[in-house]
Amino acid sequence: MSKYIFQRIPTHVGVIPDGNRRWAERNGMSKEKGYDYGIAPGFRLYEMCIEQGIQELTLYGFTQDNTKRPVIQRKAFQKACVDAVGTLANRDADLLVVGNTKSPMFPKELLPYTKERVRFGKGLIKVNFLVNYSWQWDLHQAISAINNGQVLKTGRNITDLIGSSQISRVDLMVRWGGRRRLSGFLPVQSIYSDFYVLEALWPDFKDVHFLDALRWYQKQDITLGG
Template sequence: MLRRLLSLTRPLYWFYERRLLKEVKGGPMPRHLGLILDGNRRYAKALGLSPTKGHEFGVHKAYEVLEWCLEMGIKTVTVWVFSTDNFRRPPEEVEELMRLFVREAERMAEDHRILEHQVQVRVIGRREGFSEEVLRALERLEERTRQHQGMVLNIAMGYGGREEIVDAVKRLLLEAEEKGLGPGQVAASLTPEEIAKRLYTAGLPDPDFIIRTSGEIRLSGFLLWQSAYSEFYFADVLWPEFRKIDFLRALRSYQARERRFGR
């Protein structure tokens, strides 16, 4: 009986998704979408699988969402895949993640979606702690797509929002030292714009919309400086379960707020 009911609702579900897609396509899109991919480990645990399997499911979902972003014409996307805190996880899990990063970086460098849509991939975050093999794979991916003129895809790895701000201030101070400027001169000329120019995402628009999955209602340090005026959407599904209809609902929420405030 349950299976019969489910089969009867599928056409209605499909029709609703198509109608929602048409509605959302007619509205404003985020210039820069931030994605916190949360819930891979909990998803795997619920299925009785290892955390690594959850991360693999998460990778497949990330490719799906990338396709949706391309379909919607979103110009800049930042996905947070590995934080500075993630190095504290069990060594065997971190090791499996490193292997996954190498495999997917090499795959992305040849992926037809990346090449056909001219997606430029940038890796942002601190690179300390990653093996030479991981760094080489990431650098090859960046170099392979450096001249692309389509969507900019930032992959946040070894990333922390506080660390990003610290690194920006350090860079500013080192540049000032090279110019022979003293602390007083640096302080006199210090502005938010000067720090913003030295963030990992310098030269790109700040994210106007951030989505986090898994039901957690917090940013956990994601793009702390850049998200001061962002809209947020916290989906209560785990990342591997994030469906296109969830994505469209999130975009519709963004569009409703944009219209409400006349932006």
């Protein structure tokens, strides 16, 4: 695909890839089958971000709330996350996996990617994968640090102490699946994000979806509260 030229490119794009289960049902499958069909769209989006010069991409894998779903679905999205990272290992990215690693719901195969970024290939883009993530867990890391006196001792900003502290501010949030809610996605980093919603379900991803989001982003008055 030839590169579309935009005057303004978001540095960091956050993605909520919603609609896998609905897509599966609409296509005559059981709900858990939809997660496998959500992997390929993620890699096409990854390619488009590199083509556009976007420096950082964060995707929802699954949340701690998602683990309340039936076991067959939980195992399916856990496996899809592990498979996605296995595929990314053959690409060019700096990967960071963020989520509650102390929970048994966290896939142990992903533990090596949770402490610091791991470079795959040429490391052309930062990729953050939220796995077994929740906003409560994220903010609780800072609360624990404050209770332990770390802020007073070091003079560090509270945003340096949250669980997702290695992830930068999100410029553009894109949600597939038609829902108009943040669903707990990085509440600190998304405070000033511009939010674009697509009605299309995630497995029905097309290049034009993301290009439309970038076109829309061109028209936004970005002041960061100033």
